[in-house]
Amino acid sequence: MRNIIGQAVSGSDFFERPQIIQKIHRALRNGNQVYLSAPRRVGKTSIMNYLQDNPETNQHYVYAITQSIDTTSTFYQEIARQVLESPSFGKLTKASETLKKITKNLLQHITIKVSIPFVELSTEKGQAINFQIELEKLLEELDLEGGKLIIMVDEFTETLDNILIKDGKQEARRFLQTFRELMHNRKLTHKVQFLLTGSIGLQPLVKKLEGSDLINQLLVIDIPPLTEDEACSLFRRLIQADGIEITDETIRSILQKIDWLMPFHVQLLVQEVIDVFESLGNPIDEGKAKQAFEQVFHQRNRIYFEQYYERLKKRLEPGSEYNFVHEVLNRVAQTDSLEKAIVHDLAVKNNFSASYKATMESLQYDGYLHETADNQGYRFNSSILKTWWKKYVS
Numbered sequence: 001m002r003n004i005i006g007q008a009v010s011g012s013d014f015f016e017r018p019q020i021i022q023k024i025h026r027a028l029r030n031g032n033q034v035y036l037s038a039p040r041r042v043g044k045t046s047i048m049n050y051l052q053d054n055p056e057t058n059q060h061y062v063y064a065i066t067q068s069i070d071t072t073s074t075f076y077q078e079i080a081r082q083v084l085e086s087p088s089f090g091k092l093t094k095a096s097e098t099l100k101k102i103t104k105n106l107l108q109h110i111t112i113k114v115s116i117p118f119v120e121l122s123t124e125k126g127q128a129i130n131f132q133i134e135l136e137k138l139l140e141e142l143d144l145e146g147g148k149l150i151i152m153v154d155e156f157t158e159t160l161d162n163i164l165i166k167d168g169k170q171e172a173r174r175f176l177q178t179f180r181e182l183m184h185n186r187k188l189t190h191k192v193q194f195l196l197t198g199s200i201g202l203q204p205l206v207k208k209l210e211g212s213d214l215i216n217q218l219l220v221i222d223i224p225p226l227t228e229d230e231a232c233s234l235f236r237r238l239i240q241a242d243g244i245e246i247t248d249e250t251i252r253s254i255l256q257k258i259d260w261l262m263p264f265h266v267q268l269l270v271q272e273v274i275d276v277f278e279s280l281g282n283p284i285d286e287g288k289a290k291q292a293f294e295q296v297f298h299q300r301n302r303i304y305f306e307q308y309y310e311r312l313k314k315r316l317e318p319g320s321e322y323n324f325v326h327e328v329l330n331r332v333a334q335t336d337s338l339e340k341a342i343v344h345d346l347a348v349k350n351n352f353s354a355s356y357k358a359t360m361e362s363l364q365y366d367g368y369l370h371e372t373a374d375n376q377g378y379r380f381n382s383s384i385l386k387t388w389w390k391k392y393v394s
């Protein structure tokens with residue numbers, strides 16, 4: 001298993017997470033439309049890669065990433081492109097005349113990388129088309145012989161957010177409305193399902209649009225952190241090839257420092273343990289392990305954390321919301337937990353009391369904070385994020 005930091009993994013580099021995979025499979029088998037909810041860098045894309053590479057019988061996956069898409073029309077165009085390019089589409093054994101016609105029409109507006117055996121490419125430029133309608137017709141006409149097409153849309157929530165930023169609330173609501181109609185199309189429910197992801201919270205965003213009714217059909221599945229046992233075994237797999245001597249006790253003691261055991265954080269730690277091993281040799285005792293943990297915050301790892309921050313920056317309203325969030329995170333970073341009453345005071349101080357609760361909810365979905373066990377305050381999710389915030393942002 002290679003230590004691939006920052007990029008989604010597949011094949012033997014994927015540390016198997018059978019519980020979450022089974023949960024998704026079960027939800028899909030039961031006919032649900034699924035929303036995989038997790039902050040940045042938690043492993044959504046890697047999980048989708050795994051699903052695509054390991055389909056259950058009669059499942060055909062299509063993967064689309066729509067992170068930079070900011071219009072309703074290009075969203076459906078992209079989904080149509082991915083369906084047309086998917087291996088299952090190329091291998092269809094039954095293609096009706098209607099399906100051939102729809103495909104041909106779409107291909108006059110979408111360039112794809114593969115050839116489709118049952119249609120000849122035409123160079124004609126067709127009339128303008130409505131991609132949403134054409135995609136729906138295409139899916140309705142598909143004969144999967146009892147199989148299911150599972151369309152995975154990675155960063156769906158980003159698309160919604162992009163549309164909101166670019167064209168406003170009404171257009172964002174219209175986008176959600178069209179998508180809801182597609183998911184509910186009775187001619188499709190027995191053969192097409194959706195698996196969506198987002199690394200910004202869908203619920204707070206939709207609340208802002210007053211559109212909670214538009215997503216209430218989605219089954220939300222969270223991706224939990226690794227257990228300590230899982231993280232320990234991932235750690236061992238990642239150092240396997242390096243001949244590093246380290247006891248389970250030492251591994252566990254540095255994992256406990258991480259707090260929030262996401263594969264990404266384990267990867268960063270392993271990178272630094274290997275670095276310490278290369279300069280100081282075996283065995284990696286508590287002292288060297290501690291040094292490795294400190295090195296995670298080295299300047300060279302800054303790029304990995306900037307990505308969390310970029311997204312936060314992009315979505316905060318300049319002025320009161322931005323100032324409020326910075327002050328809250330600065331304060332939480334300084335203490336173990338910050339009382340809700342103080343958060344409220346900070347909202348008042350920054351003229352942000354009317355909507356601060358939604359912003360606090362977003363910070364939780366974004367993976368920064370969680371509520372303390374007694375519900376009286378907030379803590380950083382991860383001591384790694386906390387230290388990084390203290391060192392580079394506050």
Ligand SMILES: Nc1ncnc2c1ncn2[C@@H]1O[C@H](COP(=O)(O)OP(=O)(O)OP(=O)(O)O)[C@@H](O)[C@H]1O
Binds near residue numbers: 009047199264
């Ligand atoms: N199951 C896993 N096995 C090994 N590495 C993993 C696993 N899940 C995630 N990772 C690692 O964690 C990091 C984030 O993974 P991935 O890109 O899949 O997450 P993501 O949630 O899609 O992130 P983003 O929100 O940035 O798109 C990567 O460095 C990846 O290598």
Ligand SMILES: [Mg+2]
Binds near residue numbers: 008045046
């Ligand atoms: Mg991803």
